[in-house]
Amino acid sequence: xxxxxxxxxxxxxxxxxxxxxxxxxxxxxxxxxxxxxxxxxxxxxxxxxxxxxxxxxxxxxxxxxxxxxxxxxxxxxxxxxxxxxxxxxxxxxxxxxxxxxxxxxxxxxxxxxxxxxxxxxxxxxxxxxxxxxxxxxxxxxxxxxxxxxxxxxxxxxxxxxxxxxxxxxxxxxxxxxxxxxxxxxxxxxxxxxxxxxxxxxxxxxxxxxxxxxxxx
Amino acid sequence: xxxxxxxxxxxxxxxxxxxxxxxxxxxxxxxxxxxxxxxxxxxxxxxxxxxxxxxxxxxxxxxxxxxxxxxxxxxxxxxxxxxxxxxxxxxxxxxxxxxxxxxxxxxxxxxxxxxxxxxxxxxxxxxxxxxxxxxxxxxxxxxxxxxxxxxxxxxxxxxxxxxxxxxxxxxxxxxxxxxxxxxxxxxxxxxxxxxxxxxxxxxxxxxxxxxxxxxxxxxxxxxxxxxxxxxxxxxxxxxxxxxxxxxxxxxxxxxxxxxxxxxxxxxxxxxxxxxxxxxxxxxxxxxxxxxxxxxxxxxxxxxxxxxxxxxxxxxxxxxxxxxxxxxxxxxxxxxxxxxxxxxxxxxx
Numbered sequence: 164x165x166x167x168x169x170x171x172x173x174x175x176x177x178x179x180x181x182x183x184x185x186x187x188x189x190x191x192x193x194x195x196x197x198x199x200x201x202x203x204x205x206x207x208x209x210x211x212x213x214x215x216x217x218x219x220x221x222x223x224x225x226x227x228x229x230x231x232x233x234x235x236x237x238x239x240x241x242x243x244x245x246x247x248x249x250x251x252x253x254x255x256x257x258x259x260x261x262x263x264x265x266x267x268x269x270x271x272x273x274x275x276x277x278x279x280x281x282x283x284x285x286x287x288x289x290x291x292x293x294x295x296x297x298x299x300x301x302x303x304x305x306x307x308x309x310x311x312x313x314x315x316x317x318x319x320x321x322x323x324x325x326x327x328x329x330x331x332x333x334x335x336x337x338x339x340x341x342x343x344x345x346x347x348x349x350x351x352x353x354x355x356x357x358x359x360x361x362x363x364x365x366x367x368x369x370x371x372x373x374x375x376x377x378x379x
Numbered sequence: 380x381x382x383x384x385x386x387x388x389x390x391x392x393x394x395x396x397x398x399x400x401x402x403x404x405x406x407x408x409x410x411x412x413x414x415x416x417x418x419x420x421x422x423x424x425x426x427x428x429x430x431x432x433x434x435x436x437x438x439x440x441x442x443x444x445x446x447x448x449x450x451x452x453x454x455x456x457x458x459x460x461x462x463x464x465x466x467x468x469x470x471x472x473x474x475x476x477x478x479x480x481x482x483x484x485x486x487x488x489x490x491x492x493x494x495x496x497x498x499x500x501x502x503x504x505x506x507x508x509x510x511x512x513x514x515x516x517x518x519x520x521x522x523x524x525x526x527x528x529x530x531x532x533x534x535x536x537x538x539x540x541x542x543x544x545x546x547x548x549x550x551x552x553x554x555x556x557x558x559x560x561x562x563x564x565x566x567x568x569x570x571x572x573x574x575x576x577x578x579x580x581x582x583x584x585x586x587x588x589x590x591x592x593x594x595x596x597x598x599x600x601x602x603x604x605x606x607x608x609x610x611x612x613x614x615x616x617x618x619x620x621x622x623x624x625x626x627x628x629x630x631x632x633x634x635x636x637x638x639x640x641x642x643x644x645x646x647x648x649x650x651x652x653x654x655x656x657x658x659x660x661x662x663x664x665x666x667x668x669x670x671x672x673x674x675x676x677x678x679x680x681x682x683x684x685x686x687x688x689x690x691x692x693x694x695x696x697x698x699x700x701x702x703x704x705x706x707x708x709x710x711x712x713x714x715x716x717x718x719x720x721x722x723x724x725x726x727x
Contacts, residue, residue: 171539239414245538303538305535307532
């Protein structure tokens with residue numbers, strides 16, 4: 164019995180740590196991009212490296228959780244759903260890392276008149292991820308609250324879409340940007356950042372089904 | 380001794396059927412939802428069924444003895460055989476049949492064959508309990524489920540920890556349910572033999588003394604255990620996975636409610652305790668664990684506003700309830716005729 168409870172505690176801690184990693188990635192993502200938009204490229208690169216390391220740590224945790232859930236024969240009824248959720252959350256980390264890496268590689272020139280929109284878009288996308296993590300935490304500990312957080316994710320995702328749209332319109336209508344390729348580059352990065360909120364939303368779609376299954 | 384064992388073989392067969400079939404009522408939801416491994420369930424079940432039978436089996440067995448005072452061991456053999464065959468056949472069809480109904484039907488068959496007046500007082504008591512026990516289980520399940528839901532919500536237990544707690548609780552409640560099953564349903568297996576089996580008192584190493592009836596119950600308990608190990612797996616999966624898509628917590632509530640009801644109808648101690656305080660007590664009657672568990676499942680279904688109950692399977696079970704006593708009575712009547720006239724055995 165004691166052995167069993169130590170195993171459950173172990174997995175419980177791993178899941179908590181995993182969710183913390185996602186939060187850390189989201190916060191670093193926001194700080195990194197803000198650094199980039201403010202031209203502090205060295206600081207941006209440092210944070211990008213941190214995101215990269217966190218992504219590897221999260222991957223290890225994910226594998227551990229998977230292994231332990233199966234080898235300890237835990238939650239046989241909800242195991243598939245929990246693993247599904249963990250895998251999907253991993254996609255969010257992957258998107259954050261990829262977007263940061265695109266900035267690092269392509270070094271897009273962000274025009275000053277677009278800077279505030281980019282910052283706002285980043286903040287909103289990160290808010291969606293933070294609410295997603297809260298929803299995931301509620302799935303484990305407080306199932307009745309899951310939908311409240313999911314609704315907030317949907318709200319922020321919608322907001323992100325609107326800011327993305329505004330940003331793209333500004334980029335294409337402005338006379339400050341001369342080259343078409345640069346306009347396209349701005350559009351591309353607006354879409355990439357917004358993808359973070361889209362990914363949070365798609366995880367929520369699944370999470371809401373898992374939550375219904377758990378409450379039945 | 381040897382001829383006695385041959386005559387008891389039908390009771391042992393019935394015990395095997397009960398183990399194959401009714402143990403699934405206690406463990407089906409736990410095993411069906413993969414929360415408890417079949418082997419662990421079978422082991423705990425066997426130990427506690429046997430303990431329940433020996434320690435608390437006499438009350439309900441007495442009622443069965445009164446329903447049909449079968450006075451020849453050949454008759455008891457045939458009645459138990461008829462019930463066992465009916466249960467075996469229905470188990471083969473995958474229907475969660477009740478041994479209680481089968482044995483009562485078979486005893487009625489003996490009453491009809493021997494021309495003995497049916498003890499209607501006892502019969503009504505038993506029939507009443509058949510209706511009352513699932514309803515009571517449904518009520519228990521309904522309230523316990525709501526209580527558990529509130530506790531889980533307030534305590535905010537982590538899913539993984541809840542899983543561990545539920546799993547341990549399922550084993551504990553399963554042990555209690557097995558004890559109640561043994562205490563209540565041993566009457567179905569060995570009740571018809573209590574007046575005719577020629578066992579004297581047995582002293583085991585000066586530590587425990589088993590009466591004749593307790594030795595019968597021990598044999599019955601072992602037979603049930605063999606049934607559990609050899610044949611109950613499939614029925615467990617039917618109960619656990621097909622009837623109702625249960626969460627493990629709901630499964631726990633169903634088993635707990637059903638176990639309480641079975642215990643209420645079996646415990647002499649509880650009956651005496653309630654009566655000593657002038658409270659209404661429960662008759663010591665063998666009740667059907669199948670009916671009880673279905674009552675519990677319905678209770679949960681009502682608590683969840685009727686979602687996910689598979690009515691077609693429920694209908695098949697209801698059909699089994701009516702069919703099993705009728706089939707057992709007919710089989711019993713025909714078997715008694717054959718045993719008396721073809722094998723020249725005294726059955727009355």
